[in-house]
Each structure stands twice: as C-alpha cells, then as structure tokens.
Amino acid sequence: MANESFLGPVDQINLDALFSDEEKALALKVRSFVDETIRPNIAEWYDNAVFPTEIIPEMGKLGLLGMHLKGYGCAGRSAVEYGLAAQELEAGDSGLRTFVSVQGSLAMSAIYKHGSEEQKQEWLPEMAAGRAMGCFGLTEPTAGSDPASMTTVARQDASGDWILNGKKRWIGLATLANVAIIWAQTGEIGGGRGVRGFVVPTDTPGFEAVAITQKMSMRASVQCEITLTDVRLPASAILPADSAIGLKGPFQCLNEARYGIIWGVMGAARDSFNEVLRYAGERTQFGNPLGAYQITQTKLADMAVAINKGYLLAHQIGRQKDSSGTTPPMISVGKLDNCRVAIEEARNAREMLGGNGITLDYSPLRHANNLESVRTYEGTDEVHQLTIGRALTGIGAFAATEYRG
Structure with missing residues (x-):
C-alpha cells in the first residue's frame, strides 16, 4: 500500500x-x-x-x-x-x-x-502569467536577521514624491525583475516603526542591481545587491494599506515564503532519498547490492522515518493555514525542523553514494548545498528558535534591550 x-x-x-x-x-x-x-x-x-x-x-x-x-x-x-x-x-x-x-x-x-x-x-x-518578474528588497548588507535596523530611507519632498536611498543585499531575481518591492525607513531609524513598502519599477533612474557571483549554493538562481541612489517615485508608489505600516508588512510576506519552505525542503529530502535508494539497488560491492547490507537498510529506514515526520508536520500546518490560519511560532516550528531534517538527509544520502556523490550526476550534494541557503534565508535557525521561545516564555530575547525584567 x-x-x-x-x-x-x-x-x-x-x-x-x-x-x-x-x-x-x-x-x-x-x-x-x-x-x-x-x-x-x-x-x-x-x-x-x-x-x-x-x-x-x-x-x-x-x-x-x-x-x-x-x-x-x-x-x-x-x-x-x-x-x-x-x-x-x-x-x-x-x-x-x-x-x-x-x-x-x-x-x-x-x-x-x-x-x-x-x-x-x-x-x-x-x-x-510570468510576463513580469518581481523581487522583494528587505535584507541589507548590515541588516539581515534584524530588519528593524535597516538604513535604507525614503523621504517625501515638497512635490509629494518619495526619494529612496540605500542598499539591499541577497535579493532574489533583482537583475531580472521588472518591479521591486522595497522596504525603507520613512521616519526614525531603528525599531521598525516607520518602515513602509514601495512599488519600484526597476527601470526607474537610480535603481541598480548587480548579481552576486562565485556562489557555492543556489547556483541555478539569481541573488543580487541593489543600490538605490535618489530613486524618485510618485506618492502613489507606496503600499497604502494600514497592514503595511511597520515591520508587520514585510513579516506577513515572509511568513508566506516560510510556509512554502516547510513543504519545499521535503521535496529535496525525498529526491535525495529516492536517489540513494535507486543507487543501493544498483551498486554492487563485495558481491552484493548495497541495499542487501544491514547498515544500508538502517540508514534508509532512518531517512524514511525522518522524511515521513517532516511531511506530517507540513501537512498539519497546511491544513491549519487553510482552516483557521497559522501563527508565527507555528510557521517557525515547521521551517526550523524541516530544514534541519532535509539538510541532514541530503548529507546522509551523499555519504551513502560514496565518491560518486560529489558529482552532479547525483542530486543529494546539490540539494545539500542549496539547503545551506534555504536554512539561512527567511529566518535562521536562531531566529525561529527565539520566535518559539518567545511564545513559550512570553519574553522576547532577540536583543538584550527587549528584556526589562
């Protein structure tokens, strides 16, 4: 069955x-x-x-x-x-x-x-329809896990236009995008209270994107650095909804992306498992296929159990999202643990492939390398641990200044 x-x-x-x-x-x-x-x-x-x-x-x-x-x-x-x-x-x-x-x-x-x-x-x-591409500019060279400290600023001049200046880094698709969603401080820098989003056509003067090269991960995709130099936008470029005021705006979008990761990484893990399962049936050592050895079977069994649990977690969160909705800790539980499982099983699969596993003839090491990035973006392990920790204790520990005793 x-x-x-x-x-x-x-x-x-x-x-x-x-x-x-x-x-x-x-x-x-x-x-x-x-x-x-x-x-x-x-x-x-x-x-x-x-x-x-x-x-x-x-x-x-x-x-x-x-x-x-x-x-x-x-x-x-x-x-x-x-x-x-x-x-x-x-x-x-x-x-x-x-x-x-x-x-x-x-x-x-x-x-x-x-x-x-x-x-x-x-x-x-x-x-x-895929006729236009977009990117999402939140992370900065010095503001990754702490977006409230972003230094990109947007100032409104006497004409009502917005003028944007700053840098963004690790922005997917920016060199290919037709439109960028750029998050910037519109008031006091720090704390995220004045953060607003702007719809920026990438052909706007002063918008420049450069691809980050020499990557060892996510090589079949594009990540970039964006420089914004006196980018002038009409007043209508701002995302106007009250829901976009402050960091709650980008965080709502990040949780959508994190949800997709909960499922996505299970695909990488499943593909790694399928690759090594096929290999175990075909590769012969000491007169027997690798799959005939106890050590191979125990490794395959442990991989399957871990991946099955990951799918159960994704399924539970998905059904919850479709019914009454999810919470940030719920999303963090899924993103944290399924990324851990996926990268571990991709690495285990690579090991079981022996020397052949370091080539692109087999998928697990490519998956493992990619998962190094997936595990980092949209919140590191530590960010998700602290999100769960805050839910458990009622105390925010992201920065020492948050705890007042």
Whole structure:
C-alpha cells in the first residue's frame, strides 16, 4: 500500500491518504513539468550558474506564480496545494522553487496584501502569467536577521514624491525583475516603526542591481545587491494599506515564503532519498547490492522515518493555514525542523553514494548545498528558535534591550 503512494517508496505510513485526488493530481502535474523540463537540464544550469528564464512562461501557464492568491489571473489554490507544488519544484532544485517563492509569496503577496487596487491591476496579472518578474528588497548588507535596523530611507519632498536611498543585499531575481518591492525607513531609524513598502519599477533612474557571483549554493538562481541612489517615485508608489505600516508588512510576506519552505525542503529530502535508494539497488560491492547490507537498510529506514515526520508536520500546518490560519511560532516550528531534517538527509544520502556523490550526476550534494541557503534565508535557525521561545516564555530575547525584567 505505502509503496503505491504518489510520494513514492519513502511513504511508509500511508501519507497518500491525507490528500485528495485533486491535490495529488496537481502535485503529479508539477512533477511531470519537473521531470520533463528541469531534471534533464539542472546539472548544466547548476554547473554554469544559469537561471533558466525560458521556463517562466510555462510556470505561469501551470498556475504556479502567486498560485495561492485569488483573482488578478492567479490560480487561487489552497495552502496545501501550494505546499505540494513547492515540494515537487524543490525536488527538482531549490533555486527554482525559490523563484516561485520570491515571485509569488514575497513580491506578489506584498502587492496583493498591502497594495492599492491600481497597483494590483497593473502588476499581478502580468506577474501571474510570468510576463513580469518581481523581487522583494528587505535584507541589507548590515541588516539581515534584524530588519528593524535597516538604513535604507525614503523621504517625501515638497512635490509629494518619495526619494529612496540605500542598499539591499541577497535579493532574489533583482537583475531580472521588472518591479521591486522595497522596504525603507520613512521616519526614525531603528525599531521598525516607520518602515513602509514601495512599488519600484526597476527601470526607474537610480535603481541598480548587480548579481552576486562565485556562489557555492543556489547556483541555478539569481541573488543580487541593489543600490538605490535618489530613486524618485510618485506618492502613489507606496503600499497604502494600514497592514503595511511597520515591520508587520514585510513579516506577513515572509511568513508566506516560510510556509512554502516547510513543504519545499521535503521535496529535496525525498529526491535525495529516492536517489540513494535507486543507487543501493544498483551498486554492487563485495558481491552484493548495497541495499542487501544491514547498515544500508538502517540508514534508509532512518531517512524514511525522518522524511515521513517532516511531511506530517507540513501537512498539519497546511491544513491549519487553510482552516483557521497559522501563527508565527507555528510557521517557525515547521521551517526550523524541516530544514534541519532535509539538510541532514541530503548529507546522509551523499555519504551513502560514496565518491560518486560529489558529482552532479547525483542530486543529494546539490540539494545539500542549496539547503545551506534555504536554512539561512527567511529566518535562521536562531531566529525561529527565539520566535518559539518567545511564545513559550512570553519574553522576547532577540536583543538584550527587549528584556526589562
């Protein structure tokens, strides 16, 4: 029974029964796209540090861009469906799932949640179709885990225009994007009280993006540094909703992206498991296939158990998101532990492949390298531990100044 699961042989507890036929059909449709378009090319794309922009229109046709949003050309899929799509994409490569996340969960979500109707009409249909690309500028060279300390500023002059100055770093897709969501301080720097978001067409004078190169992770994707030099925007460029005032605006978008990661990394882990399971059946040492040895079977068993638990966690959070909604600690539990599990199992799979595992003929080390980034972005382990810790104790420990005794 378990081996007939749409998740494959890793499913040893009948996870298959948790999902509807419609949900499984969507996952298999995305898997076909990955098998036909991504798998035959990913080693070359990764080796040459190429992000394949030619596949974006097909992603749009599949409804993968902003797929959890409703209207404006978006697919309006459930959170669980989005999660299943994310894990299928990341089974192909984390960098390509990250594109869908940056486009849909960050840039499109910011406009959808906080934008004006004019901003939504202008950008969301084009982005959903893959005709326009977006990026999300929050992190800075000196403000990663502490976005409240950002130094990018926006000042309104006598004409009512906004003038933006500052730098952003580790911004996915910025050199390719048509529009950037830039978060900036509009008042007192520090504390995040004056943070607001701006819709910035990337052809605006003073906007410059440069790709970060010589990466050892996420090589089939693009991360950039943005420099903003007297970028002049009309008053209508600000995200006007009250929900976008302060850091709650970007954090709402970050939690959308973190949710996708909870599922996505399970795809990387499952693909690593499938790779080494096949290898264990084919590779012969000392007259027997590797799979005939007890040490191999115990490792495979431990991998399967860990991945099954990760899927259960993702499923619980997904169903919760589709019903009464999630909380930040809930998202942090999923992102923290599933990233830990995925990177450990990718590393274990690489070890079981021996010397062959360091080549791009096999996926686990590529997954492990990518997961180093996935584990870091959208909140490090420590950020998520402290989010959970704050929920448990009622005390915020992100900075010494938070605790007053």
